[in-house]
Amino acid sequence: MMQNNILKYEAVSISFAEEKAVNEVSFNLKKGEILGVVGESGSGKSTIIKSIMRILNSDGVIDSGRIIFEEDNLLDKSEKEMQGIRGAKIGMIFQDSASSLCPIRTIGDQIIEAMKAHGKADKARFKEHALTLFEKLNFKDVERIWDSYPFELSGGMNQRVGIAIAMLLNPPLLLADEPTSALDYKATNQVMDELKRLRDIYDTSIILVTHDISVVSMVADNVLVLKQGKIMEYGKVKSVLENPQNDYTKLLLSAVPERGSDGWNLSNLS
Template sequence: MSGLLEIRSLTVKYDGDGNAIKNIDMTVDHKEIIGIVGESGCGKTTLIRSIIHLLSSNAKVVSGEIIFNGQDIIKYNKEQWRNLRGNEIAMVFQNPGSYLNPIIKIGKQFVQSIRNHRALSKREAIKKAKETLEKMHLRDCDRIMDSYPFQLSGGMKQRVAIAMAIAMEPKLILADEPTSALDVMTQVQIANELMALREDFHTSIIMVTHNIGCAAYMADRIMVMNKGEIVEFESKAQIIAQPKKEYTRNLLNAIPELKGLEA
């Protein structure tokens, strides 16, 4: 199986601080789900934001390569990033409120997002938006399209955000704590819907989570991070049944209350 993404010796630094992540090496295969786990501040989000070139202004890639479909995308210019982001790599944020504009109706935002990436008429974009919402099990599409974000529940907003991310059928989805702000049952539903994307769109997923139980439910392989470095990166079965490092064992012993997700 040829790899979709390869990261080689990636180091990212924030101004005035030490390295946020250091010498990260990882691969992601086609249709593979990777779970990245670790405590807050360990570098999980910095890593996936590096992949999609969305680091904050005080952060920079010091060294390394990010090879996506055979190309080192670190070297991409703004136009190349505009074409890549959304079309082939998409991101789902922890809080959909950070993605959805609170004063613009869902339909207008969704249609604009689609037309930014595809030369479709407004009518065609509306049709595609509704079809994608239905794939996320949001049946009352007309009402949702005509709603402002505050009129939707947390789970519905997260489904909308995921729908907007997958509308262009990207090869890779980066999900930053996509279930942490939701109730337990909704967490399970969103996890199942993310997993289904692999089969529906042949999509690979890198999911950041503080909850190793959630990663154990969803992922093929789990990367454990601490203080900006990789502690372990093995198959799910290896990490759960035979963790090599004490840090990983401590994470497993502290699995929080996501009771619907079993390893």
């Protein structure tokens, strides 16, 4: 693999109806790296994630650049090739997993359904595989979760299940768009622990989009600060957060809410 990079996002520009949403953005993601992407609403965070998955709607045009994933430019892939990549090679988790889970079917049934869609057919093995993953991710009471309906689980638990489901096929790259914005502080911490654990166990590379810079301080290695589609700052979390060079980054940092002793805290960054 080229210099250990799993993803190279190279000088990508994207526009909607001639309006630039992403402007010459470049970054690299190494194997096992967690990259935090922060910036105000409308700065282009979700557009970047969608461009990697190639799920921009037809109004979104990639004007220039390359998105190299494991040596291939994703922008050259056919839709059919992308269908083989989504889920299996690049996993995605959304703001609200509960809403992407079917409300009237158990978690276990949904997992079996999802794995069948990828051409595997042994129910007992799926279950064993899923429950093993749940246990590795520190879920308690894994049989109960398997038999639960989404409404029987808390929002935080649904989100953690959503992440586990995205990991069942063990994609080397996981894209998470605001995975904790609907969660309280405690559930946020649990989800962040889960992401770190994934990285530690599977060497998963993760892009974590968030409004919340304190979340970045908890888990990310590098951070990219976006404003109006342009990179304001990009580098190691510790140096960017401790010594921001850019006024916009300073502004974002000053807006960090109080989170108590184990939350936003630069001493986490050692």
